[in-house]
Amino acid sequence: MIGRSTKFISLVLVLTATIIFFLLALENLTIKKDFDSTWTAISERNRASGEYNLLKIGDLLQNKEELSPTADTSQRNVSVTSAPSETPIPILLKKRFKKLPQWSFEDIYNLDAPPRPMTCPQSLRNSKDQEFQKAFLPNIRMYMHKNNFNIREWNRLSHFNNPFGFMEMKYDDVMPVVKLIPKPKEPLLLPKPGGDGCVHCAVVGTAGIMNGSKMGAEIDAHDYVFRMNAAVTNGFEEDVGSRTSVYVHTAHSITSAPIFYGKFGYKAAPHDEGIKYVLIPEGLRDFQWLNSVLTGEKVSDGQYRNRDARKYYSGQYNETRFYVLHQDFLRYIRNRFLKSVNLNKGFWAIVRPTNGAFALFTALHICDTVDAYGFMTEDYAKYSNYYFQKFLKTKVVFFANHDYIMEKNLWKSLHDKKILKLFQGSESQQKTEEP
Numbered sequence: 343m344i345g346r347s348t349k350f351i352s353l354v355l356v357l358t359a360t361i362i363f364f365l366l367a368l369e370n371l372t373i374k375k376d377f378d379s380t381w382t383a384i385s386e387r388n389r390a391s392g393e394y395n396l397l398k399i400g401d402l403l404q405n406k407e408e409l410s411p412t413a414d415t416s417q418r419n420v421s422v423t424s425a426p427s428e429t430p431i432p433i434l435l436k437k438r439f440k441k442l443p444q445w446s447f448e449d450i451y452n453l454d455a456p457p458r459p460m461t462c463p464q465s466l467r468n469s470k471d472q473e474f475q476k477a478f479l480p481n482i483r484m485y486m487h488k489n490n491f492n493i494r495e496w497n498r499l500s501h502f503n504n505p506f507g508f509m510e511m512k513y514d515d516v517m518p519v520v521k522l523i524p525k526p527k528e529p530l531l532l533p534k535p536g537g538d539g540c541v542h543c544a545v546v547g548t549a550g551i552m553n554g555s556k557m558g559a560e561i562d563a564h565d566y567v568f569r570m571n572a573a574v575t576n577g578f579e580e581d582v583g584s585r586t587s588v589y590v591h592t593a594h595s596i597t598s599a600p601i602f603y604g605k606f607g608y609k610a611a612p613h614d615e616g617i618k619y620v621l622i623p624e625g626l627r628d629f630q631w632l633n634s635v636l637t638g639e640k641v642s643d644g645q646y647r648n649r650d651a652r653k654y655y656s657g658q659y660n661e662t663r664f665y666v667l668h669q670d671f672l673r674y675i676r677n678r679f680l681k682s683v684n685l686n687k688g689f690w691a692i693v694r695p696t697n698g699a700f701a702l703f704t705a706l707h708i709c710d711t712v713d714a715y716g717f718m719t720e721d722y723a724k725y726s727n728y729y730f731q732k733f734l735k736t737k738v739v740f741f742a743n744h745d746y747i748m749e750k751n752l753w754k755s756l757h758d759k760k761i762l763k764l765f766q767g768s769e770s771q772q773k774t775e776e777p
C-alpha cells in the first residue's frame with residue numbers, strides 16, 4: 343500500500359516537473375518569437391518566486407560597429423535605420439514589472455548631430471566638473487520628428503514607460519501622429535545678434551520663493567525666459583517678470599492650469615509674439631493632443647476629445663516654433679540625473695521628474711548660461727506652494743509621482759558646481775526674516 347502510493351506520488355511529481363519545464367520552454371520560445379529576429383531575447387525567470395525579472399535584449403543595433411569597445415560607451419548612439427520587414431513588437435504591460443525594468447540598452451540614447459558652433463567661452467558645456475561631464479550628453483537627441491522615427495525606434499522605445507517611451511501604447515494610435523511632426527527648422531535658441539555669443543536663459547518655476555522677490559526685471563533682462571505649467575505673470579511682474587520666450591507644457595498642464603489657477607489670474611498659456619512651445623509627450627493623450635495641434639482639427643479621441651487644441655495657444659501656434667521633446671532626452675534626464683529610489687517601488691511606473699525639471703534640463707542643453715528662479719530650495723517650507731498664492735500661505739504639496747527632495751538637492755548641487763545659478767532668496771526676503 344505504502345509502496346504504491348509512493349510510486350503514484352513520484353509519478354505525479356515527474357509529470358508536474360515535465361509540465362513546468364514544458365511551460366518554461368514555451369515561455370522562452372514565445373518571448374524569442376516576440377521580438378525581431380535580429381534581436382536576441384533571453385528571459386530570466388526567478389524560479390523561486392516565479393516572478394518575471396529581467397528581459398535582456400542584445401544586438402540592438404544592426405551595425406555592431408557602432409558599439410565598438412573603442413567608442414566612449416557613455417556616448418553610444420542609436421541607429422535609426424530599419425529593415426522594411428520589421429513589425430511592431432507585442433505590447434509590454436507595466437504590471438509585468440514590480441520595479442523599473444533594466445534593459446541592456448537602458449543607457450544608450452539616440453544622439454543628434456553636434457549642436458550649433460560654440461561661441462561662448464563661459465558656456466556651462468565647458469564646465470570642468472567631472473561628474474557633470476560624465477553624465478552630460480551635449481549631443482542627446484532633444485526633439486522627436488517624423489524623420490528620426492521608424493519601427494525600429496518604436497520597438498526600442500516600447501520598452502520604456504511613458505513619458506520615456508511607448509510601453510502599453512498601440513503603434514497605430516501613436517505612429518501616425520509622430521509621422522506628422524515636422525523636423526524643427528532651426529535650433530530652438532540662437533545667440534542674440536550683437537551679443538557676447540552666449541545664450542543667456544532664465545528658467546522660472548512656480549515656487550512660492552518668488553513672492554516678494556522683486557526679481558522680475560532681472561528675469562526679463564535675460565536673452566530668453568522659460569516658463570512652464572501655471573506661469574502667471576499678470577499682476578506678478580515685479581517678482582517674476584513678464585516675458586516668456588519658451589513655454590514647456592503637457593496636454594494636461596495646458597488644459598488644467600487655467601481651471602486650477604484661474605482664480606490667481608492665470609487665463610491661458612503664455613503667448614508672446616514669436617514664443618516657442620515645447621511639448622513633453624507625457625502619454626497617449628499628448629499624442630491625441632498633438633494630432634489636433636498639428637492638423638488644426640479637433641482632438642478625435644480620448645480625454646480631450648472634441649477640443650480644439652490650437653485654441654490653447656492663443657493664436658501663437660506655428661509649426662516652425664513647436665518642439666516635441668524626445669523620449670530619449672526625458673529618459674536620459676531620469677537615468678543620469680534624477681534616478682529616484684521610488685523607481686524600485688511598486689508605483690515605479692508613475693515616478694518621473696517634474697515638468698519644471700524637464701524645462702530646466704531643456705535649458706541646460708540649449709543655453710550657455712542658466713539662471714533658475716522659483717525652483718525648490720532648502721527653505722521651501724517658509725514659502726507657499728506657488729508664488730501666486732500671495733495672500734494664502736499654503737504648504738508645498740508632494741505628489742508621489744515626483745521626487746521633490748531629490749530635485750531640490752540636484753538644483754543646489756548644480757548651483758554649487760556653477761553649472762546653473764539657483765535663486766535662493768533675495769536680500770529683501772532675507773531682511774524680512776530678521777525679527
Ligand SMILES: *[C@@H]1O[C@H](CO)[C@@H](O)[C@H](O)[C@H]1NC(C)=O
Pocket residue numbers: 419420421422452453454455456481
Ligand atoms: C547619431 O546618429 C545620427 C543618425 O542616426 C547622426 O545623425 C548623428 O550625427 C549621430 N551622432 C553622433 C554624436 O554620432
Ligand SMILES: *[C@@H]1O[C@H](CO)[C@@H](O)[C@H](O)[C@H]1NC(C)=O
Pocket residue numbers: 553554555725726731732733734735736
Ligand atoms: C508675499 O509677499 C508679501 C510681501 O512681499 C508678503 O506680505 C506676503 O505675506 C507674502 N505671502 C505669503 C503667502 O508668504
Ligand SMILES: *[C@@H]1O[C@H](CO)[C@@H](O)[C@H](O)[C@H]1NC(C)=O
Pocket residue numbers: 660661662
Ligand atoms: C509661421 O512662421 C513662419 C516663419 O516666421 C511664417 O513665415 C509663417 O507665415 C507662420 N505661419 C503662420 C500660419 O502664421
